Amino acid sequence: MDPLQSIMKAYNEALFDTDRDGALKVVHEAVAAGVTPEDIVFKVVLPAMESMIKSISEDFDANLAQHFMTAQIATEVTEEMIPKFRAVPSVAGRVVIGTAQGDMHSLGKRIVIGCLKARMIEVTDLGVNVSPERFVDEAVACNAGVIAISAMMVHTARGENGCLRVRQLLKERGLDTRIKIVVGGAPYHFAHDLYKVVQADAWAEDGVTAGRVIEDLIRRVR
Amino acid sequence: MITGMERLAAAINGQASDRIPVFCNMSDQGSRELGMSIEEYFSRGEYVAEAQLKMREKYGYDNLWSLFYVGKEAELLGCRKILFAKDGPPNVQDFVIKTYDDIHKLVVPENIAGHPAFQEELQCLRILKGEAGGKYPICAYVTASMTLPALLMGMEKWLELLLIGPVAVRDELLAKCSDFFRKEILAYREAGADILIYANAFGSTDFVPMRIFREVSVPWMEKDLNPGGTQGVVYYCGMARLTATIEEVFEKTGIGTYYLSPLDNIEQGKKIIAGRALCGGVINDIKLIDWSRDEIRNEVRRIIEAGMTGGRFLFGTGVMPYAIPEENIRTMLEAAYEFGRCKSQ
Numbered sequence: 001m002d003p004l005q006s007i008m009k010a011y012n013e014a015l016f017d018t019d020r021d022g023a024l025k026v027v028h029e030a031v032a033a034g035v036t037p038e039d040i041v042f043k044v045v046l047p048a049m050e051s052m053i054k055s056i057s058e059d060f061d062a063n064l065a066q067h068f069m070t071a072q073i074a075t076e077v078t079e080e081m082i083p084k085f086r087a088v089p090s091v092a093g094r095v096v097i098g099t100a101q102g103d104m105h106s107l108g109k110r111i112v113i114g115c116l117k118a119r120m121i122e123v124t125d126l127g128v129n130v131s132p133e134r135f136v137d138e139a140v141a142c143n144a145g146v147i148a149i150s151a152m153m154v155h156t157a158r159g160e161n162g163c164l165r166v167r168q169l170l171k172e173r174g175l176d177t178r179i180k181i182v183v184g185g186a187p188y189h190f191a192h193d194l195y196k197v198v199q200a201d202a203w204a205e206d207g208v209t210a211g212r213v214i215e216d217l218i219r220r221v222r
Numbered sequence: 223m224i225t226g227m228e229r230l231a232a233a234i235n236g237q238a239s240d241r242i243p244v245f246c247n248m249s250d251q252g253s254r255e256l257g258m259s260i261e262e263y264f265s266r267g268e269y270v271a272e273a274q275l276k277m278r279e280k281y282g283y284d285n286l287w288s289l290f291y292v293g294k295e296a297e298l299l300g301c302r303k304i305l306f307a308k309d310g311p312p313n314v315q316d317f318v319i320k321t322y323d324d325i326h327k328l329v330v331p332e333n334i335a336g337h338p339a340f341q342e343e344l345q346c347l348r349i350l351k352g353e354a355g356g357k358y359p360i361c362a363y364v365t366a367s368m369t370l371p372a373l374l375m376g377m378e379k380w381l382e383l384l385l386i387g388p389v390a391v392r393d394e395l396l397a398k399c400s401d402f403f404r405k406e407i408l409a410y411r412e413a414g415a416d417i418l419i420y421a422n423a424f425g426s427t428d429f430v431p432m433r434i435f436r437e438v439s440v441p442w443m444e445k446d447l448n449p450g451g452t453q454g455v456v457y458y459c460g461m462a463r464l465t466a467t468i469e470e471v472f473e474k475t476g477i478g479t480y481y482l483s484p485l486d487n488i489e490q491g492k493k494i495i496a497g498r499a500l501c502g503g504v505i506n507d508i509k510l511i512d513w514s515r516d517e518i519r520n521e522v523r524r525i526i527e528a529g530m531t532g533g534r535f536l537f538g539t540g541v542m543p544y545a546i547p548e549e550n551i552r553t554m555l556e557a558a559y560e561f562g563r564c565k566s567q
């Protein structure tokens with residue numbers, strides 16, 4: 001087996017077993033054996049995320065702990081590897097992320113942020129309980145192509161101070177072709193068409209998948 | 223006239239009644255019923271009890287709730303800030319645990335029933351018991367030790383501690399949460415609650431892998447439940463799927479009712495339960511907001527047809543968002559009464 005493939009296999013197995021120490025050990029041993037930091041991020045960490053997304057789409061029951069750990073390890077490895085890159089990596093896009101107004105749930109956002117970092121997407125975390133005005137103002141200030149809104153409750157997903165108001169503000173300011181909206185969180189998991197009701201451009205089933213959905217949206221606004 | 227309690231008893235014992243029990247989790251809707259804001263509504267036990275009794279009478283379902291909002295448990299453990307909305311459930315706004323040091327300082331009240339933050343719930347229970355005790359099962363909501371930390375420190379920080387934090391700190395917190403659980407369930411039982419909803423998202427393999435479920439969740443469930451027993455306890459994973467864990471939970475705790483997720487396969491759930499316990503088939507009530515009359519009826523029919531064969535089945539709802547139109551609630555319940563009729567009667 002190609003050495004990189006066996007590293008990927010060992011890393012994936014650690015992720016699926018929510019074994020952080022095991023995953024970091026695989027990475028550190030690979031670096032010590034001469035694998036470049038670039039290959040660690042782009043040929044181990046990112047493919048592992050894609051593999052999890054593929055498994056989820058094929059009805060593998062990936063659970064919240066695995067999503068959390070995938071993002072956590074991706075964050076730790078990416079932050080450790082980037083300073084060791086031969087050249088500063090180019091930014092693939094910019095995103096602002098937060099939970100909808102009235103919503104204090106931060107876990108989904110954290111998973112998404114971890115997955116975006118490994119994709120070289122610059123993320124501005126606006127925190128929890130974010131007003132629609134702030135989402136739009138910060139997106140403009142950061143030159144973000146995507147606003148990501150997390151909502152764990154039905155009223156914060158559908159309510160007048162959530163995505164619907166963000167869409168309205170983007171329209172009023174003539175920004176809705178330049179800035180896309182992605183949503184995620186429990187209510188969307190239980191009603192897959194809800195993202196259309198709240199006038200988002202896309203939704204993601206889980207935090208790991210959100211990384212790819214956002215990457216695709218960024219390509220659309222370039 | 224057959225009461226909700228009689229329907230439930232028949233279902234538990236595998237006997238036929240006029241129809242299967244229908245449980246409806248109406249909570250925030252009580253404020254609309256009384257024409258007041260959600261914050262005002264949850265400020266008094268009298269209000270909650272009055273609305274619960276009115277809504278049960280109006281819609282005809284079989285249960286009553288003593289639940290105010292989930293964050294009430296955090297209030298009993300020191301939370302002082304709840305974020306109220308005008309169209310949804312209140313949220314814990316300020317977490318009791320911000321650092322691991324706060325876990326060491328966390329004090330579980332000795333006497334839950336005497337705690338100021340429990341008095342309105344007690345008042346609600348007193349009224350419900352007086353007005354409908356013995357006729358309609360009164361439900362209380364009790365969060366499992368494995369899930370309570372999410373209310374005290376947020377889901378993000380709890381998952382971090384559970385998965386990559388110091389095990390001794392994790393277990394110190396779980397021990398305090400389990401101690402709280404045992405005291406709280408006792409307080410609810412003494413106040414007259416008939417049904418204890420054991421809410422445990424971390425009892426689902428949607429949340430944690432089977433390894434963590436077996437190594438951490440199950441032992442803490444045993445510590446929660448074994449001392450006081452499982453009389454009236456319902457296993458509920460907060461809308462997460464639970465069929466993968468039923469067998470183990472039944473074996474280790476003997477819980478007698480399993481309230482499935484709308485995403486669970488009902489036939490599979492019933493097959494695993496194999497007549498040993500009561501099974502709740504639950505509608506995806508987030509979709510109930512937008513469904514047409516036909517869609518609602520078809521879904522209710524599908525659930526009941528999938529679960530009713532072989533008996534020991536009830537129809538239930540999940541989170542019942544405030545935004546569901548009243549007409550859709552009626553359509554759902556009427557369909558449940560119609561399709562849930564026992565044919566032998």
